[in-house]
Amino acid sequence: MRNLKRVLSLALASVMLLGMMVVGASAADKTYADLTDSDKITNQEAVSVLVDIGIIEGKTDGSYDPSATVDRATMAKLITMMLMGNVDQSAFQGTVTDLKDIDSSWAEGYIKYCYANGIIEGDGKGNFFPTEPVTVVQAAKMLLVAIGYNAENRGYSNDANWSTNIMRDAQTTLFYGSTYTTTIRSLTKGLSVKATDALTRDNAAQMIFNALFVQNYDPEYQYDGGVRYISKYTALPSLAATTYNGLNRNVGVLTAVNDDGYATVTGGDIVPTKKINGDVTLMGKAVAYYKDASGLVSSAVVEDKDNTAVTVPGDLVNNSAKSKDVTKWLTNNGLELSATNAYIVTNYVATNTRAITAADLAGIGNYAVAYVIDSNGDGVVDALVKTTKTVSEVTGAVKTKTDSDGKVTVSIPGVTAGYVSAVGYEDLSKGDLVMHITYAGTTYITECESVTGKITGYKGTSAIYIDGTSYTRSDGAYGGQTVTQMKDLDTSAKKDVTLFLDENGNALYAKLVDATSTYNVAVVLGYDTVGSSVEDSITATARLLFADGTVDVVNVSGGNGTSIAPGSTLTSSAQTAGTNYYLVAYTIDSDGNYELTKLTTSDVDFGGKDIKYTTISNASIAPGKAVFTDGFIGNSSTAFLVANYSSSNNKFSTAATTTGIANAPKYTGTADGVVITVDGTAALVFVTDGTLQDASATSNYIYIPSSVTPSYSSADKLYTYSKGYVNGEEQDIISKIALTTGAVMKVSLNDDDVVISESAHGGVAYKGVSFGNDVLTVDTATTPLVGKAYYTLADDAKVFEIDSDGKITEIAASGITADKTDGVIVLGASDMSSTMKAQYVYITKADSSATTATVSVNNNPVASANTADTAASCGTPTKNTTVTVSVTGVADGATVSVTLDREYSTSFVANATLSSDGAGAYTFTCSNPASGSVVDMVCVTVTAEDGTVATYYGSMTINA
Template identity: 30%
Template sequence: MRNLKKALSLVLASATLVGMVSVGASAADFTDKESITNAEAVEMVSTLGIINGLPDGSYGPDQLVDRASMAKMITLALNGGAEPVLGTKTTPTYSDIKGTWAETYIEYCSSMGIIAGDGQGRFNPTGNITGSQAAKMLLVALGYDSTVFGFTGADWEINTNREANDAGLYDGLEGLQASAPLSRDDAAQMIYNALNAYIMEKTPTKNSDGTTSYTYSLSKNTTLLSQKFGAKVFVGTFDGNANSLSLKDGYVQVTGKLTTETEGSNSASFPAEIAISNIGEEYKVIFKDGTGGVANQPDSKDTIYGVYKTDGVSVVNATPDQISTSYTTAGKIKVDGTTYSVIDATNDATTAVVRNFGAKEEIVVDADASESATSFKTYKAAFESLAGQNGNSVKFILNSDGKITKAYLTEYTLGTVTAKNSEKVTISGVGAIEIEDNDIYADIAKNDVVVVSKLYDGDNTQYVVTKAESVSGKVTGYTANNADTSSKVVLDGTTYEVYNKAAMPASVAGDTGTTKFGTSDINADYTLYLVNGFVAAAVKTSETASNYSLVVDKNDGSVDSTLSPLKVVVMAADGTKTTLTVSDKSPSKTIAEGDIVTWTGEASSAKVTVKAAYSDAKTSTVNFYNKTAKTLEGTVTAADCVLFAEVSDKGVDVTGSSYKAYNIRSLGDIKTNDVKYTAVTVDGKVVAAFIDLATEPSGATSSAVYGIVTANKGVVEIGDGEYYNQYSVWTGAESTVNILATGSNDTLSVGDLVKYNPTSDDTYSDNTVFTRNGAIGTKIYVKSYDESEQLLTYYTSVEKKDGAYVGSGDAVTKAVDDDVKIVYVNADGNKAGDEIGINAFDSINGYANAIIVTDTDGIVTTILVETSGECDIV
């Protein structure tokens, strides 16, 4: 059985993964690996046998290094990681090392001038070593002469740190305190740096007087790593693994060359583990040539000391919706708002886009090929062709010049598990696949909704199957892409984009799926199934009170008439009004204003079902609704029961009647005797009701928002032949309102401060629903705002004294609600304001700088703050 059980991420992410090694321990094996900062360095020095782990299986990165341990580390580094044959002196060099475990290592380093005592004949083997002391030892190990380079005397530390910085010993240790004790984590990094540093070469010169002098210079190609371990460093691009290329199981391929080479490139195949998500990135392979292999490149005959990702290649991870196709600058594309140059055209046919690691045909570019040829594209066109509204993963590779050179695309699809046994699982749109040979999550079961990615080609094809993310809630809005698809849906206030703006499946996990959202789905409960955040399937989970609407207006047309069709205006539970052209009605009786209905289909051709006819209305008792018992005329109400109400004294079926919708559980007791009402009861609970009231019921709360009209966008068509005047309004966020264009009461003015109750579709029958300017609240001159105490002090007028404005009369102080809404506006520029806080008015110009709105208890619930300082707020 092929071993294809490799974990793959659904999103291409840049993760540093360590390669397979053939000797020593691995940093990944240490029990405290998550605490290791310098993972690559620890990996290398432990692999080379220079630093061992602790007896309990940990590395102990925060433990301090003593002087004896450092002597051992350097001894091993200078002897290729092996324990050398060492001896001891009859009389030890230092008085405090006799019989200690590190005596031979200390003597070895002392004999080479790497270490020195304290000047009093002692070495202090158990004392902590500092960064500077360790650097001095490593520099001498690299061939630096202590006397020549000033590592002795009063300035030894200054000179040591200068040379250590130049040699790169402190690379990656920017926060190191050189005079402080050195940790095992930082010691590994310092030794790693020393291994990769060029050695100092000492060249003798015979003088004319017979003496010998020496010059010192850095080697151009010899490091401790190459000199003591026979190691070579191969750097190149990760091309793929055994699944994506024709390699042995457990092998990877990297194309590059030795760091000592300046030209040429070779593809090296060797045993290692690099996640396929790192494809296209640069890796450093440290190895020792073995017998029988290919010289100067890693292969199966070699000792692989380590495989590490470098920072030589940059990547940009994105989803297709972040790729702009409207950016027209030649040779450049825009990804997530950032512009990138693309590589210049080449005369040779070159792969620009690899799709699903070879599972799909690659996109090839060739400067000599016709751009009209189906198999060839320009680089820019190749990358832009990936754009789309979906959750696929795109990984762009950038070269050293910052130009995009290649892209790797991974595509995902949604499916339902239709069958499963111990060996196979069957997924809609995929078929039956072997569980053992594919990456499938545990406990997969029938009717699971899953995300599937098909990777690799031919015999190596592998499916990655994960359980789909789902979110549930109430649909409050949507955007139609065309007659058959949706582009966006709003669920509990969060907007989700529909995968590829395509029709969703009609069947999902045994349930009926919604292929496209329509007006009948507003306020319905849904479960959305997501692929990397994009909606790929939708299932309506319940028929709730939110599906009921109230007929608030109608014409005299008929269902069967082409010239004069029956049209009705219905109001949903959130107050949204929709004009329906009725293609079918049930029962066949006449639809009347005040009827509670449900409807299906499109607004232009809707089937309307009367659930409670106003002609059959009952008469209420004095205790119509009891808040404590949650009952309407003695019958318990559902938690989401909608109460429609006519709240003016005009009466039902009168032009200009004012209808509102409420969640009845949010209201207080409603006591009204001998008033007509209707109700819809499901499973013993009232789910929708309508009552003819003269005023708003007690406890009704406002959902009003406040803001400034920032732009007139002109006339737009919404729906079937309905024209609206469209405006932008800043309410703390950019909002859009559309007022039905009738020629009267249909306009707003840029700069108007407004208060209104939003509808889910942003459409309004006239401008009378917008309270404007001074009518929305009290214009004030702020004196002070104590945010901690939630107190606002202000004046309602000012007067000029001694050249400055001061408040007139006594200042007023009001409590501010904990959930106060604060909207910043620039009334001078008719735009959104800066969030400057609620500051005192400017006494130089004397402009009113805020409007406040209070509730019935006088508590401030909303504050509009003028931020320009150039005019009154209104």
């Protein structure tokens, strides 16, 4: 709770009198920025201020719980806190009241304080009812009296219309003298409530917040014939102005949030060093924050709800003759473009202020979420915000972990690479489609809305129809699908599909509603009968290969016309495809017997679904390939069975099995077999012949820093490396052989996890790396900028950074810092050159030391070992000639400054900055002396991203 700057002098006699005090709005122990459910708060501005100045606080679990009801005892405490600051209720417990039901209340002292000052009255029978919910009218009466209204004069007590009188003053403006003036706000400003409504924590905050800024007044009385009446009102300052030390509202536009979450507010005076939090989702919007006479009060900026944000359609044109003209659209929305001082915010990065033109709004595209903002309600656009997010499917269970500092990170298979800081992941589960973007180290995730129905048409390549409703296609370049991919899921309008939508309501991605998992299919490898027909006890048995790869012998029940009936045998004429197997769907009866339904190359109705098989030959199958062969579409439930038939014994070898197209087997050549489909979607792929290639990355990769020296046990004949990394995990490494240090190596481990062999890593080494739109981009040579190679990442891919000390840290792919000087090793499956899918990425961070720079003056080298006293000679230029200072080889993120001893040379001009390859040329013109020669000093300072500084000194003798 907050500290008070002044202590209220309170006279406690027979009656406790209301005192006023200056309560400095210093930082509360628990701030608004700490609340875990701020996104669920409607009255965010009110809650943020009251939490930050200490009137209210969150719950012990870190939430605010805005929808919870406030009881009468809590309201008494809140009003006491508003007037007194952080005071313990025990200070007032000695106050005498006639209330009989508060002795056991946790808020007894607060209730007594409010009662002694006329803020509460009870029911006249000695009851206060502390545990009952406080209503809006009851809370309004308490607040009105607390800020100076006279309950008796205003008709709040002993008046049949007390409720009406209270709501009148709570909802209307105040007046004094003979003129009416508008207050800063009324008690119910911003609320839509009835007098009898129970007050929620959210609405209580808004009413108390309003009370801080309502202008108080003091009545003056006169008498006419012994009857007292109010002659005029004298305006009094608000609680914000007095008790809260000049608390005042400030607004501006949020234009930046740094890596620590601190905001820059343009138009206000907030910069990151002020350490006020900002939410990147408010970038470009008008935000509010509060200060008092001592400085900043707010812990976080909140959206100024008075500003107007309007979504920009993706298909506007800059053509006045068209109906979708930008200017027409703006006019229809009551807006116009500003000439200057507007912002364009793209993917949470703001440009400098400039005019927004019609061209900026034309053709934004359906994939982008874009809106224009009128921050101050004057009808002029102040900002254009555009955000392009990547589309990904959640492919597994979401996991979280908490570090020793209490920071929570999350791993979302298919979306993030490893554990990252994220927002919006809480309700995600496998199969969800999300849009996401990473900014300032945090991944912001939005779950896509969806509709389910049948595809009833499409419009060229621009729209898809679901149950007759048209959905414009979003952009497929960011993980979405084309209209062709969507409509190919079903061209007969028989199957249900789920269509996922972007934030503009456009079609992103379609998936068949997964019904395959409820329909059991199998392969019959053998069939027999047991028992005697004389005894009528014949039992049919079948040896089944199931979709999960298991094989079992089961009893077969009696069948129907399409079933395999008892007594059937596997003969050449009965084979349905391939060699010696049937393809079946099955159900299991209450006795555990299987009813087998033979499948054919035509649709067989099974449980209301059409199931059939199709023979495949020379099929193309590879991991992640949804349309894997001959137009068949798989999904995350598609099972792949791989078995080889032996003609010598007419049997299949044990099948290998995988589930999901991401885990499909890979064939170097061709594959033969069959595909079982359920309503057109591949449920089971049975491959009977082909050359199978291992597409998994099963190798173990180790890294041991160069500084690590192993210990050797002559008894065990084992080396122990006390600090090493196996697949990025730090651990001791035990080996039968001496291992290479300072490099990523591939090793084989025995069952005891002891290294038994070592070889080169087998990946591809590059120099230069960046990551964006789910694509890893690397330079294709050991020198940068020669060419590019592009990789996707496996769902469970890991990215590691190796620092200058050899320490490995796992990072999210989104956390890769583009750097052309970093070394990169890309590791994957054995066929990585063709699939271009990375399993492990090791990034060796380039030494950011500034001493790697190369500096010369007029082509004369200058070393960092030089000092001002021992500067290298850099030639003897003449007056009014140009001198060039060249800087190359500076790491990304470094800054360079070039200065001269201006006692002799006064016309230094820097005409270039660092280029993309870390080079810069700086020129100046020699001036003075008028005669003779002088020595002028050149100083080049290079400051690396890590703060390392190197200084280069050179000297020149300038001749007149």
